[in-house]
């Protein structure tokens with residue numbers, strides 16, 4: 001089969017690799033129908049994380065073509081969506097949709113390490129399918145099913161962890177795909193205003209179309225603009241969806257006393273200096289989390305089915321898997337207004 005393989009910094013290729021085989025009696029093989037490129041793929045693409053030789057991609061949906069005898073929740077022929085995040089699949093937290101708290105500490109993102117070949121391919125193997133896949137519910141679009149594999153749950157958890165109360169003011173740092181999902185999700189909690197922060201005028205415009213107040217952070221720090229906008233008080237909650245040290249820090253300056261900073265942008269810095277004095281005197285709550293994807297599905301699916309959240313327009317481009325080299329370049333450079341790319345594994 002064909003799959004997207006990382007060869008080195010800014011070097012990927014569509015290669016022919018062996019078809020996957022059933023990993024265990026609990027596993028399935030899925031023929032992929034759609035996949036996507038994610039901002040977190042860029043950490044590998046840029047060489048920020050090691051990964052030469054890895055089969056990329058963690059956002060995939062498709063049809064089960066083979067199922068192990070122990071799989072009970074899905075069968076051959078079912079259309080399924082896959083969790084981007086997996087772990088042991090058998091401990092209590094894994095079986096209740098929270099692989100982040102896997103007691104065996106086996107959490108991983110698919111398509112970032114050799115032992116979990118990714119979804120930018122024609123086929124993928126998923127072990128412990130009962131814990132990490134879901135039959136695609138009636139009424140969901142292809143785009144919505146793909147968004148449920150990672151970025152909509154991540155944006156939703158960003159909003160949920162931000163303690164947004166009705167009437168609160170919220171700031172979302174970063175209007176890439178995850179930040180845009182966080183804007184959609186923040187609205188569920190009834191804020192009076194959502195400030196949307198980015199450096200890209202097109203992305204600020206798109207956030208304004210969702211009803212957010214755009215804040216262009218190119219020249220004046222966002223925290224300074226947020227302080228002015230809130231009469232010097234600060235916002236009640238900030239969601240950081242970029243993963244930069246500077247935006248995590250800026251969010252702690254932007255939040256009002258007693259407020260919450262919720263970080264869902266991937267930041268693996270083990271030595272980030274945090275303004276402890278600010279956090280101490282302002283009694284801030286700071287949370288950071290890798291999203292426990294499957295645990296969000298029961299909440300998000302009805303919201304999509306009822307049209308409460310309609311996030312499909314984040315996909316600006318549709319390309320074939322064979323065009324992956326050009327697709328990564330376009331996604332990385334935001335060329336042609338690119339915000340998110342849906343890849344067709346069959347072409």
Ligand SMILES: [Zn+2]
Pocket residue numbers: 038039040058059084150151
């Ligand atoms: Zn992703």
Ligand SMILES: [Zn+2]
Pocket residue numbers: 087088089090091092093094099101102103104105106
């Ligand atoms: Zn586990």
